[in-house]
Amino acid sequence: MDDDLIDDDGRSLSRKSRLPGAGFFYPDSLDEEYADRRAREAIEGAEAVVVADGDADGLACVALLRERYDAALDVAPFEASLAARLDPGLDDGDDDDEDEDTEDSPVGLVTASPHSLSEALDRVAEYADAGVDVYVCDLCPDDESVVEAADAVTDRAATVRWFDHHQWDDDVASAVRAAGVDLVIGESDEECTADVALRSLADDFPDHLVDLAAVTRDHDLWIKEDPRSDDLADYAHWASAEEYVTVVGRYGPALPEPVVDYLEDRRVEKERLIEAAVDRAELHDVGPWTVGVTYGRCSQNEVAEALREDGADAAVIVKPAGSASIRGSEGFERAHEVAAQVNGGGHPRAAGCKPDVYDDMLDYAHHWTTEGQATKRVILAAFERLIEDDGTADE
Structure with a gap:
C-alpha cells in the first residue's frame, strides 16, 4: 500500500x-x-x-x-x-x-x-x-x-x-x-x-x-x-x-x-475536528431520553458536552476505527449498561464499546462511507433494550 x-x-x-x-x-x-x-x-x-x-x-x-x-x-x-x-x-x-x-x-x-x-x-x-x-x-x-x-x-x-x-x-x-x-x-x-x-x-x-x-x-x-x-x-x-x-x-x-x-x-486541529463531529450529529428520541449520535475522529468528551448543550441526555460518538464512546449526564447514568450489550463497559456516565459488526474490510469500507450507520443502529438498539428490560422488570 x-x-x-x-x-x-x-x-x-x-x-x-x-x-x-x-x-x-x-x-x-x-x-x-x-x-x-x-x-x-x-x-x-x-x-x-x-x-x-x-x-x-x-x-x-x-x-x-x-x-x-x-x-x-x-x-x-x-x-x-x-x-x-x-x-x-x-x-x-x-x-x-x-x-x-x-x-x-x-x-x-x-x-x-x-x-x-x-x-x-x-x-x-x-x-x-x-x-x-x-x-x-x-x-x-x-x-x-x-x-x-x-x-x-x-x-x-x-x-x-x-x-x-x-x-x-x-x-x-x-x-x-x-x-x-x-x-x-x-x-x-x-x-x-x-x-x-x-x-x-x-x-x-x-x-x-x-x-x-x-x-x-x-x-x-x-x-x-x-x-x-x-x-x-x-x-x-x-x-x-x-x-x-x-x-x-x-x-x-x-x-x-x-x-x-x-x-x-x-x-487548533482538535477544535476543527470537534466542530466537524458536532455538525454531523443527529438527535434521536429513545423512550424518555434524547440521544445525540455522531461520527468522526474527535475528542469525544468535548463533543459529548456540545451535544448535551443541544439537549441530549446521552451522546454516542462512533469512531472511524469501529469503536464508540457513550457519554451520559444527570438525566442518563446508564452508559455502562448500554456498552455492556455491545462488547464494552465502563462507568454510568462514560463507557466505550466496539460492536461486533466488522467481518472484513468491505464492512469497514461501508462504515467509513456511511459514517458508521451500522454501528449507530446497533448502539441505539441497545438503548431501546434498556426500556424493554425496565418494562420486564416492572412486570
Missing part, C-alpha cells in the same frame, strides 16, 4: 475526520510483535511492573508508583523532544520511536486496555523476575477469563496489587481476589484510580503529585472545575506514555511551558 494513502498530513480535514489513523492499517500481528518487544524490555529486570490504562488516570498511577520506588526517568530528553515537535528544523528522528532512545525505569510500564489485559498479564508472568512487585491500575476486566493470567502473575510475583474505580462484576472481583490479588475498587462516581492508588499506597507523596490526583479526578469524573484537567487529558492522549508519566511525575498538573506550547499547537 502506498504510504501516502494513509498519511494524515496529506489529507483534508474532512477526510481525516472520516478515516482512522495510519496505525489502523497495520496488521495486528505487527502491533503484537512490537507490543511484545516493548513489554519485554520494560519488564525484564524491573523491580516493579505496572500494567495500566494508557489514559491520564492510569498513567497518573504510574507516576505515583515511580515516585514511591524513586524510579522516575530524567525529564530532559522528553522536553527536548517536545521542542523538536514544535520546531521541525530541530527534529532529527522518528517520533514513533522517541521512547526507544530513553532509559528504562526500574518500575516498568506496560499499557493495556480491558481487551488486551490478559495478554499484558501473560507477558508479565513470562518476562518478570521472580519476586517482583506487580500493580494493575485503572483496568476492569470484561469477564473471568482474566483470572488464569492473574493466577500466573501471582505465582511469579511477591505481591500483586490492583487499583481501580470502574463498575466491577461481583463474581469477577471475587475470582481476582481468590487468585491472590490485593484488589481495591473505589467508588466510580467519587474517585478516580489515581485517588485509589494515592490512599492505598499511603506514602508521604509530594504536594504536586497529590495535586495531580485531584486534577486527574476532575477530568476523569467529568467534574470540569479545574481548567488544568483538560491539559492533562489532551497531553496524555497526544504524548507517549513514558513522556507523560515522566513530565507529570516531575511537574504534576502545573505543566511546563514547552508542554503548554505543544498543546496550543495541537488544539
